Amino acid sequence: MTLLEIFPSLRDGGMTPRLDPAIWPRDTHYDGDGRITVGGVALADIADQYGTPTYVLDEGEVRGRCQEYRKRFPDAEIIYAGKALLTRAVAEWITDEGLSLDVCSAGELAVALAAWADPRRIVLHGNGKPFAELETAINCGVGRIVVDSPTEITLLSALANRPQRVLIRVTPDIDVHGHPAVRTGVTDQKFGFPIGGQAVWEAVDRIVRQPNLELAGLHCHIGSQIHDTFPYGEAVRRMIGEMARIRDEFDITLTELDLGGGHAVAYRGGDAEMNLAELADIIEDSLDAACARHGFPRPRIALEPGRAVVARAGVTLYRVLSVKHVEDGHTYVTVDGGMSDNPRVALYGARYDAVVVNRHPTGPHMTATIAGRHCEAGDILAHDVRLPADLRPGEVLAMPCTGAYHHSLASSYNGIGRPPIIAVTEGRTRELIRRETIDDLMCREMGC
Ligand SMILES: Cc1ncc(COP(=O)(O)O)c(C=O)c1O
Numbered sequence: 001m002t003l004l005e006i007f008p009s010l011r012d013g014g015m016t017p018r019l020d021p022a023i024w025p026r027d028t029h030y031d032g033d034g035r036i037t038v039g040g041v042a043l044a045d046i047a048d049q050y051g052t053p054t055y056v057l058d059e060g061e062v063r064g065r066c067q068e069y070r071k072r073f074p075d076a077e078i079i080y081a082g083k084a085l086l087t088r089a090v091a092e093w094i095t096d097e098g099l100s101l102d103v104c105s106a107g108e109l110a111v112a113l114a115a116w117a118d119p120r121r122i123v124l125h126g127n128g129k130p131f132a133e134l135e136t137a138i139n140c141g142v143g144r145i146v147v148d149s150p151t152e153i154t155l156l157s158a159l160a161n162r163p164q165r166v167l168i169r170v171t172p173d174i175d176v177h178g179h180p181a182v183r184t185g186v187t188d189q190k191f192g193f194p195i196g197g198q199a200v201w202e203a204v205d206r207i208v209r210q211p212n213l214e215l216a217g218l219h220c221h222i223g224s225q226i227h228d229t230f231p232y233g234e235a236v237r238r239m240i241g242e243m244a245r246i247r248d249e250f251d252i253t254l255t256e257l258d259l260g261g262g263h264a265v266a267y268r269g270g271d272a273e274m275n276l277a278e279l280a281d282i283i284e285d286s287l288d289a290a291c292a293r294h295g296f297p298r299p300r301i302a303l304e305p306g307r308a309v310v311a312r313a314g315v316t317l318y319r320v321l322s323v324k325h326v327e328d329g330h331t332y333v334t335v336d337g338g339m340s341d342n343p344r345v346a347l348y349g350a351r352y353d354a355v356v357v358n359r360h361p362t363g364p365h366m367t368a369t370i371a372g373r374h375c376e377a378g379d380i381l382a383h384d385v386r387l388p389a390d391l392r393p394g395e396v397l398a399m400p401c402t403g404a405y406h407h408s409l410a411s412s413y414n415g416i417g418r419p420p421i422i423a424v425t426e427g428r429t430r431e432l433i434r435r436e437t438i439d440d441l442m443c444r445e446m447g448c
Helices: 008-012 043-050 059-072 088-096 106-114 131-140 150-159 198-209 230-250 276-294 307-313 344-348 438-443
Strands: 028-030 036-038 054-058 077-081 100-103 122-124 144-147 164-171 213-219 256-258 300-303 314-325 331-335 365-371 380-388 396-400 421-425 428-433
Touching: 036 043, 043 054, 043 314, 043 396, 043 421, 043 428, 054 059, 054 307, 059 077, 059 088, 059 276, 059 307, 059 421, 088 100, 088 106, 088 428, 100 106, 106 122, 106 131, 122 131, 131 144, 131 150, 144 150, 150 198, 150 213, 164 198, 198 213, 198 230, 213 230, 230 256, 230 276, 307 314, 331 380, 344 380, 380 396
Parallel strands: 054 421, 077 100, 077 300, 100 122, 122 144, 144 164, 164 213, 213 256, 256 300, 331 365
Antiparallel strands: 028 036, 054 314, 314 331, 314 396, 365 380, 421 428
16 A cells, blocks of 8 residues: 555645756656656656666656757757767757757767767867877768867868868866866866967967868857856857957958857756856857957857756666664665766765655655765765655665766776666656676676
């Protein structure tokens, strides 16, 4: 007998715990049995069918986010940053919704091409692109390559046997004060050429001398998890200024300005996220003002959101392995995943929430630390999470907002295979990526 059978009033939602729409896919609900469903499928059923840990991905949510970007930025090119999460199906959804794709390796490029993405709508990134990968990209006809070093210009000029469009990555010297690992707008770092400096000049000069390289525009990416729109306005002003200086010096008018990604999402209830309508306004206004000031024709704007497209579509399922109350200390809920499927906590100090999915969390609560199963004291998935006080091993927890930089950053640390990705839509599941097995890990052993 379920709780709802005992207390039918729960059905009305009177006591239904709130699933914050800022961090869960839009199509998330409690079903009649008090279980959480996403895309019409009970998460507990997915855990039973596919095992745990498992990444669940709501196709409707990904498509909805793509549509929102297209609606808010009707004149811009939206280039999905595949590093956030790239599988063949994701690439298909994204391109189907009219987005272009940003890849940063031959591996990501292969996935994009396997999804029949138009190579002309693929942008290749990376501060260190190996010769062979540049060759592959050029041979398959990628639309644009973002140049990140003088060496790359040499390699590209040797490789390009037909006109290849390129952008130059510029650091606009904007500090968004995020985690040091994602502050990519400041001058002293590995990406790009500092704005207004000699290096940009030299890069432009060398590119325009190459008959097979076509300089289309400039690119910048100022950081990640940015919820304030102001830095984007500032980036537009500085980048248009740089484009105007290039025009004055080299007599060429660049037509593309790629502003990168970095739009924040909420990981926990109450976190600030990027407001796309406000972002669109500030980009428009700054573009108008900067272009008027420099007498520069409006370039085509491109945006490269990654996280903001897929983060909220993802939910990770874990099974509880143990619940341990440390005397005068914390309560540790150990689950069957950890830093191998979510390294963001250890890498960036990211913070998450979690809920039990197989029943209504009614009754007394406890505050717990969710620990991973890896042999590292730092393998903690979430702090200060409110969970039912009677939580038992075997129950299933869901961690929302885990669609971006989870599967793509996952490892098989401690010999634990990477989780599958199960897509949900309209009450159906589809396995996009299968679980990595011990056999998969053993396959790479060559020695015995
Ligand atoms: C060049 C570039 N574009 C886009 C992105 C996507 O960023 P986000 O997922 O924060 O939107 C990144 C992330 O590192 C990046 O380096």
